[in-house]
Amino acid sequence: MALLQISEPGQSTAPHQHKLAVGIDLGTTNSLVATVRSGQATVLLDEDGHALLPSVVRYLPDDGIASNQVDVGYAAQAAQSLDPQNTIVSAKRFMGRGLKDIDISQQPYQFLNSDAAESKQLVQIHTRAGVKNAVDVSAEILKSLKKRAEQSLGGELVGAVITVPAYFDDAQRQATKDAAQLAGLNVLRLLNEPTAAAVAYGLDNGSEGTYVIYDLGGGTFDVSILKLAKGVFEVLSTNGDSALGGDDFDRRIFCWILEQSKCAPVNAKDTRLLLTKAREAKEWLTDHTNAQITCKLSNGELIDLTLSTKQFNELTQTLVQKTLTPTKKALRDAALSIDDIKGVVMVGGATRMPQIRLAVADFFKQTPLTNLDPDKVVALGAAIQANTLAGNRSEQDLLLLDVIPLSLGLETMGGLVEKVIPRNSTLPIARAQEFTTFKDGQTAMSIHVLQGERELVTDCRSLAKFELRGIPPMVAGAARIRVTFTVDADGLLSVSAREITSNVEANIIVKPSYGLSDEQMLEMLKSSFGAAESDKNARMLNEAKVDAQSLTQAIRAALQQDAHLLSGAEAESIHTQLAAFEQLILGDDAHAIHQATEALNTATENFAAKRMDASVSRALAGKSLENLNL
Amino acid sequence: MYSRFADLLIADKSAPTIKRKSIMAITLTQTAANRVEKFLSNRGKGIGLRLGVKTTGCSGMAYTLEFVDDMQAEDTAFDSFGVKVIVDPKSLAYIDGTELDFTKEGLNEGFKFNNPNVKDECGCGESFTV
Numbered sequence: 001m002a003l004l005q006i007s008e009p010g011q012s013t014a015p016h017q018h019k020l021a022v023g024i025d026l027g028t029t030n031s032l033v034a035t036v037r038s039g040q041a042t043v044l045l046d047e048d049g050h051a052l053l054p055s056v057v058r059y060l061p062d063d064g065i066a067s068n069q070v071d072v073g074y075a076a077q078a079a080q081s082l083d084p085q086n087t088i089v090s091a092k093r094f095m096g097r098g099l100k101d102i103d104i105s106q107q108p109y110q111f112l113n114s115d116a117a118e119s120k121q122l123v124q125i126h127t128r129a130g131v132k133n134a135v136d137v138s139a140e141i142l143k144s145l146k147k148r149a150e151q152s153l154g155g156e157l158v159g160a161v162i163t164v165p166a167y168f169d170d171a172q173r174q175a176t177k178d179a180a181q182l183a184g185l186n187v188l189r190l191l192n193e194p195t196a197a198a199v200a201y202g203l204d205n206g207s208e209g210t211y212v213i214y215d216l217g218g219g220t221f222d223v224s225i226l227k228l229a230k231g232v233f234e235v236l237s238t239n240g241d242s243a244l245g246g247d248d249f250d251r252r253i254f255c256w257i258l259e260q261s262k263c264a265p266v267n268a269k270d271t272r273l274l275l276t277k278a279r280e281a282k283e284w285l286t287d288h289t290n291a292q293i294t295c296k297l298s299n300g301e302l303i304d305l306t307l308s309t310k311q312f313n314e315l316t317q318t319l320v321q322k323t324l325t326p327t328k329k330a331l332r333d334a335a336l337s338i339d340d341i342k343g344v345v346m347v348g349g350a351t352r353m354p355q356i357r358l359a360v361a362d363f364f365k366q367t368p369l370t371n372l373d374p375d376k377v378v379a380l381g382a383a384i385q386a387n388t389l390a391g392n393r394s395e396q397d398l399l400l401l402d403v404i405p406l407s408l409g410l411e412t413m414g415g416l417v418e419k420v421i422p423r424n425s426t427l428p429i430a431r432a433q434e435f436t437t438f439k440d441g442q443t444a445m446s447i448h449v450l451q452g453e454r455e456l457v458t459d460c461r462s463l464a465k466f467e468l469r470g471i472p473p474m475v476a477g478a479a480r481i482r483v484t485f486t487v488d489a490d491g492l493l494s495v496s497a498r499e500i501t502s503n504v505e506a507n508i509i510v511k512p513s514y515g516l517s518d519e520q521m522l523e524m525l526k527s528s529f530g531a532a533e534s535d536k537n538a539r540m541l542n543e544a545k546v547d548a549q550s551l552t553q554a555i556r557a558a559l560q561q562d563a564h565l566l567s568g569a570e571a572e573s574i575h576t577q578l579a580a581f582e583q584l585i586l587g588d589d590a591h592a593i594h595q596a597t598e599a600l601n602t603a604t605e606n607f608a609a610k611r612m613d614a615s616v617s618r619a620l621a622g623k624s625l626e627n628l629n630l
Numbered sequence: 631m632y633s634r635f636a637d638l639l640i641a642d643k644s645a646p647t648i649k650r651k652s653i654m655a656i657t658l659t660q661t662a663a664n665r666v667e668k669f670l671s672n673r674g675k676g677i678g679l680r681l682g683v684k685t686t687g688c689s690g691m692a693y694t695l696e697f698v699d700d701m702q703a704e705d706t707a708f709d710s711f712g713v714k715v716i717v718d719p720k721s722l723a724y725i726d727g728t729e730l731d732f733t734k735e736g737l738n739e740g741f742k743f744n745n746p747n748v749k750d751e752c753g754c755g756e757s758f759t760v
Contacts, residue, residue, distance in 0.1 A: 003733065003735065004693060005695070005740050006741070007695060007697070012694035012696055037740070038740075039672070039673050039697060040669055040672045045737070151738065
């Protein structure tokens with residue numbers, strides 16, 4: 001029995017035509033899924049009533065019944081300290097990243113071929129379920145959310161809007177899309193997290209202006225400046241600190257506890273206990289002026305402390321200030337002052353802390369928007385966008401514009417980067433630029449696509465490499481090669497190069513180099529070509545052998561029946577040839593077998609003719625003409 | 631009210647004539663009413679909830695459920711737990727006496743029509759025949 005939801009006036013859909021679409025906030029620490037039901041964006045809860053799904057995946061040991069089982073969420077999180085090597089947390093930090101991009105010494109995982117740190121391959125982690133990467137792990141999280149959504153909505157999803165940080169580069173966006181594909185989710189759109197938050201607050205329906213999205217999560221801080229004009233959001237600038245979040249506030253309290261209680265250095269178990277107590281105290285202080293911290297350490301030592309709001313504010317003052325530096329930078333990047341900011345949106349659980357709200361209010365000289373749950377606001381905005389994209393709203397579609405977070409360019413002589421699309425250009429965009437040859441008679445040109453703000457190729461991120469061949473030989477500088485960069489609404493790049501005088505063309509869709517390097521790709525292609533050749537040979541040999549065997553069988557049968565038709569010499573010759581032939585077909589030279597088959601066929605033609613005559617005369621023997629049905 | 635409704639039924643030849651003694655009512659359960667009220671206040675506008683039917687679906691008729699911004703002259707309105715329930719005359723013939731409930735089935739939740747006129751329902755419950 002389907003349960004109905006309320007539609008907008010005149011927009012009831014036919015039965016079975018409801019397009020179920022969700023918004024997914026695929027977070028570093030926690031993930032959420034939300035949808036629009038009866039005109040209202042709501043976060044979907046799991047069976048236990050939890051909205052958040054910890055972004056933790058544990059590959060379970062084989063229990064003898066089922067293998068390759070995974071735990072996602074709270075169950076996985078609980079096992080984190082018991083089974084650290086098979087429990088992957090914060091996989092988002094590895095999305096679209098190679099080993100050289102991350103600090104592996106800080107991670108408990110067994111990374112694959114750390115010697116290949118130079119390679120741009122996506123980080124691979126050894127688990128008991130085999131080698132996994134961030135895309136695999138994220139796909140497990142998405143699968144779990146998809147299942148929750150389908151159970152809650154009672155049907156299959158047409159698609160999802162998945163949010164990504166505004167600063168995610170091409171490789172990271174592509175990795176997110178790949179994870180969704182792996183989870184069987186159709187991605188309607190990747191949406192920048194700050195844009196989603198703005199949509200959740202309905203800023204898109206409000207007045208035009210410039211807004212700041214202040215997002216302090218568990219472990220990351222992002223600040224984005226959005227401009228709303230003519231119903232379109234444009235990300236003017238982003239900044240942040242990837243190692244600053246609510247967890248740092250817990251750690252400050254933890255250090256304070258150690259300091260106050262003057263206890264000896266604590267073991268891992270006590271550390272975890274005290275960190276939990278610290279987090280509880282932090283959360284308590286959101287609505288209270290004093291927090292009691294009491295617990296018993298494993299050595300029997302008792303901790304009993306009172307933390308006041310004032311003390312807590314003093315302890316964490318520097319952390320709060322640390323968020324304002326990137327905020328100032330973002331403002332400067334967008335060439336704006338505080339007076340230009342129309343509203344400030346608070347995102348992330350850590351923005352519940354009163355001292356954060358005060359500091360932000362003080363900095364921007366206005367009260368930030370806090371009436372939506374800061375943990376859910378991104379997912380809610382994504383759900384609203386998903387609902388529109390799935391076609392459940394016929395009102396003028398909200399078109400969201402995003403920007404390129406980092407400049408895109410290509411390598412020129414001397415290892416320099418020539419920028420083709422500057423950062424913060426709005427999407428979709430296409431830009432072309434002309435280049436020329438460097439040497440006399442140069443017939444090919446290597447196009448190396450890069451992303452980044454630096455001038456040297458070595459400092460930028462390599463996205464793709466391809467070659468334009470078949471340039472007619474000319475003196476250096478005579479060829480005119482037009483390179484076009486196109487970035488679609490999802491932020492994915494394709495590059496084409498054309499020599500204008502000869503019209504030779506080459507292009508590439510940038511499957512960013514997080515996955516396979518060009519060399520690896522080539523190697524894979526080559527090996528598949530190699531296999532194709534040997535596959536084809538094997539097939540030819542088998543076919544030749546089958547033909548040869550059926551011929552020998554036919555000859556043997558004929559000899560048995562009609563040997564009397566042959567003279568002694570003829571029979572002798574056929575027997576000799578047949579013996580040699582049977583020897584040959586045991587070998588594996590398809591070509592030789594094929595030729596010998598032909599030869600034997602010719603050699604036995606005479607015999608075949610004689611048999612034909614004999615069978616005809618046998619058939620005709622003793623029959624008058626009238627009896628023949630001619 | 632009733633006489634105008636009857637006229638409409640006669641005037642509209644395509645609508646099957648259903649013999650009835652009087653209009654019963656369309657009601658909401660308390661749970662459904664609370665939900666509708668909440669949805670309406672979240673939406674920020676709207677005067678009530680429209681129940682209706684349309685002729686599509688796998689089993690003849692399909693239910694519709696919409697917010698109402700403007701009431702039409704021919705509409706009938708009922709009051710149920712303070713929520714204005716609005717039905718157009720054609721639909722009313724098919725759903726008179728219906729009680730709308732809000733239920734949870736596992737993780738799924740939504741509105742459910744308990745319609746006394748229904749003879750046959752498709753498996754999914756989104757469409758029916760009278």
